[in-house]
Amino acid sequence: MLKLKLKEDVNSVDHLEELSLGKLLILPQAFGSIYLGETFYSYICIHNDSTESCRKITLKADLQTSTQRISLVSGQDELKLAPGETIDHVIQHEVKELGSHILVCDVTYSSQSAEKLNFRKFFKFQVMKPLDVKTKFYNADKDEVYLEAQVQNITQGIITLDKVLLEPSNIFTVKTLSVENENEDSESGIFSNCTALQPQDSWQYLFCLSPKTGLSNDKLVKTITSIGKLDIVWRTPFGDKGRLQTSQLQRQPPVSGELSVSVISAPSLAQIHKPFPLMLKVTNNSERTVELQLNLENKAYTNFMFTGVVNNLLGLLEPGGVSKIKVDVIPESIGLQYISGITIRDLLLGRDYVFTDLVQVLTLSDQDLINVIDLTTEKTGA
């Protein structure tokens, strides 16, 4: 019997009366909270309550923040209102400051009894911070920069992150490395499916910035600290949109010594006791010319050996100059080996530069196994 009554309730869905989430719209009973980046909507209504008609009505509405006064309705038109009539304005303003805001409405009018009458109404509200963004930078080789950005929901309700993009500064191009979850039937749950966040939860994004082609050797790339801005768009329940941009994100510029050595090519697999070639590139990052000697006396490491000429003169290298070296390495034990221990001496200053952990090579005992693995990786393209 009570079930029959439920069918008559306007909010119940036909056939599914048991479901409490209906289709009836209910007006909000309180202002709620507003956050930075959202839009403030207000309905301003001037209603003539009296029995006389009024003329020369002007409405001026301003939003007063702690730093400025923004005009929302200019107050230029002069209007008339007969008894019972209304003038309606729906104003919207994207909130760009935190803290206390006051909507000030100033109405001037004349009625039949008095010439100039004026009154004001105020509405005060606070704008709070909706998101907390934490960033971490990683400088990788080849002048790439990785940015890890964590966005935390510090509002009172659930939000969905529509878009989180990195707008790079002029020098870089950006690639988003976050996983796009296209499969809607996957078991990952609704919050991870649509980047929705409960209060206090965070979502982490990864971006890779690489210098634009043609600029990779430019000194600017190594020293620039402004990486770009994060542009975030989110939605609150029932679709209200909010948008924020961070200020320019700063990183620590990569620190490189006066000389740097990087690997041009090296095999991933090697067979024990058989030499393999290693191509290296030496770069002079300092402001002066250096005369270099390569020293391969490897005393500290026993799991591999260098062969060939152990002390090799590399000659002069001007500032910014690059020199290529070929080194032969013989692995002495099986497993993942870190090739280290290359010393380069600057003969002009008598300074030694030691380079460790240049590359990793997996050493195996059997050539057949190497062939099999090579074939498999070729097929899968891994």
Added chain:
Amino acid sequence: MAATPGTYYPAKEQLTCPGVCVGSDQGDPVRDLVAKYQGESEAAKRHSLAADSVTTDIRGLQQLISSGNYRAALNLTSQLLTMYNQGKGKAGQISKHSQSSLQIWLTRLSLLVKLKLFSIAEAEAEPFGDLEKPDVFLQYYPELYGGRRGSLAPWRLRLLLAQIPGFCGKHTDSVNRLFKLVECVRTMIRNVKAGLAADGTVILEPDNKESQEALECWEERERQVLYALVNCCIAGKDFESAVKCLDMLLKIEKEERKASLLSCYGRLYLQIGSLTKAEIYFKKATNLRNLDNAQEKIEDLLDAAALDIGQGDYASALTSYEAGLKLCEAGSKQEKLLKNNEAVCLLYLGRLKEGVQILESSVTSDPANVQGNPMLNLCTLYELESSYALQKKIGMLGMVSLHSPDSFPTHSLKL
């Protein structure tokens, strides 16, 4: 430990000892409001069916409920339960149960929930527990029911008892109890499918009409528990679990209800702000609907409008509502819904006066339209419109006093 029948007396803790809460009798809040704002003489004019105007039995109870006078009905259940020694203040005292007394308890607890008197409902539901104590089973009363086995309690009572913690804010509690129920129902279904009776005891003949009916009954019950779970999860803002329960429902729901179910997914995703997901589900619902049927087309338009509102596009939503109004039957529930939503939309478009007119005419045109939620919206619009809001609300109070039963939610008048 077996004993000779009639010699073993269980302790009170092992029995179900319910009783009506003292001080739970209800007055008529509409009458009180009229007395406050319009004076006693006006209040005296209000005639609503009360407990003393009907017979003190089940028929009287049915009359009160069908006229919507839930508070009077509640008072009547209190009187009826006194006859079973379970009246006011009798909680904790041993009494006998029967199918009819438990039916009255079910009615009473349902009324308490409907009237949102949750703390009283929780207190009165507590002695029942999970309906596992021996004195609510047929076997406990061999002199009355012979050798019959089973529970005295109606299915609906089990479902309601599991839901009550959720209404009091204890959502995890409710979810746990409801899932226990689901497991129980699924065991019954497995039994019936295996050719046994529901409780696993008697083997029935295959293709038995009885087993077919039993299967349909238990499958419908499984759906009811899942709906209760969805409601509980949404109330507890646990949208993740709500979606998982909807997924379970989608697998076992009847074809004709699937479109409405998919539309529910859409509304849920709107609640968390995910417009893309909401759109996907609304589209799925549209694909299942027969758009030549006016009612289904209207449901479709309502969904499209909800999505538009999510985008902030109130103008398109308004067009959808207007199109729906052209298709719907005059005086139907859908018409009331469309008019209410249309009025809300007009407010957001800056057309307050039109919105007020539409909602006012919808609410006053038919006494059956005087329901809580549209009234709340109307009074909110009055407050926005002018300083005459109080007079207009009292005008509405007059209307409510004339037409509404005592179950009308008086807070929606915002007086």
